[in-house]
Amino acid sequence: MQIELKPLQLSDATNLYEFFQKLPASENGKNNRAHGLSKEDFAAWVQSEIDSSQGKNLKPGYVPGTTYVMYVDGTPVGGSNLRHYLNENLQKDGGHIGTHILPEYRGRGFGNIIKLETLKKAKEMGINPALVFNHDDNVPAWRTSEKLGGKLESINIVNGVKLRKYAIDTSKI
Numbered sequence: 554m555q556i557e558l559k560p561l562q563l564s565d566a567t568n569l570y571e572f573f574q575k576l577p578a579s580e581n582g583k584n585n586r587a588h589g590l591s592k593e594d595f596a597a598w599v600q601s602e603i604d605s606s607q608g609k610n611l612k613p614g615y616v617p618g619t620t621y622v623m624y625v626d627g628t629p630v631g632g633s634n635l636r637h638y639l640n641e642n643l644q645k646d647g648g649h650i651g652t653h654i655l656p657e658y659r660g661r662g663f664g665n666i667i668k669l670e671t672l673k674k675a676k677e678m679g680i681n682p683a684l685v686f687n688h689d690d691n692v693p694a695w696r697t698s699e700k701l702g703g704k705l706e707s708i709n710i711v712n713g714v715k716l717r718k719y720a721i722d723t724s725k726i
Contacts, residue, residue, distance in 0.1 A: 554626060558633070558670040560606065561620040566599045567592075569622060572629040575655055585653070608637075616640055621674070623667045630658040633671040637678060646711045648684035648718070649675055652694075665697050669726065672701060676723035683723050689715035701726070 561569075570592055578588040587598050604610045606619040618636040622629050631654040636643060643649075652667045668685075675683045685703060687695035695717045699705070703719030710716070 555624075556666055556670070557624045558621045558667065558674070559624065561599055561602050561622060563596070563599055563603060565622070566596045569599075569629060570595050572622070572632075572655070576632070576653055577656070580653070614640065614642065616643065619674070621671060623663070623670065625658075625663065630655055631663055631667045633667050635671055635674055635678070635680075637680075639684065644684065645709075646686060646716065648686045649680055650683055650685050659693075664693055665700065668697050669701060672721060672723055672726045676726050681723040682720040685719045685721060687717045687719065689717055695719070 559565075573585060573587040573595065574589070576585045576588060578585050587595055590598055601610065602620045605615070605617055608617040611617065616636050616638055618634050621633045621635065623631040623633070631652065633650060633652040636647070636649050639647070639649065650668065650671050652664060652671065654663050654667065672683055675681075684706075685698050687698055689695070689708065698717075698719040698721065701721055702725050703721045706718045706720050708715060708717050
């Protein structure tokens, strides 16, 4: 099995349109802003994600972040977002890393792989520790955070949702 985590690229937009349409629009605190877009609007969204990774055209309150797609044997099965640094709000609710796996690929260990591969990217960027928030009822997600060395810092209710905040030492990744 060949695993590849690639940053989102405009040249991949046509091939990734269906992938982003299959991902839920909102789930466990992750919002798929590409869900429901037309193909033309999707290409513009991809460009905005690329701009974000370069710190360009950021909306107020946003920080640079890179969107990645994880391919297994050439098929996109999941994605992640890595924020390059955190502002005050993201330290309370958001963190550095968000991941998602297509529903038909869940339960196969891909969540572990994508979080680990994204943590490696965080380490390359000098991010340490990496903060990860998981919904308390998303047991597979927070177990993955713990498996990867995450130390539970707090459990808080944010906007009516119980969140587990983990700090992961990227020097050990």
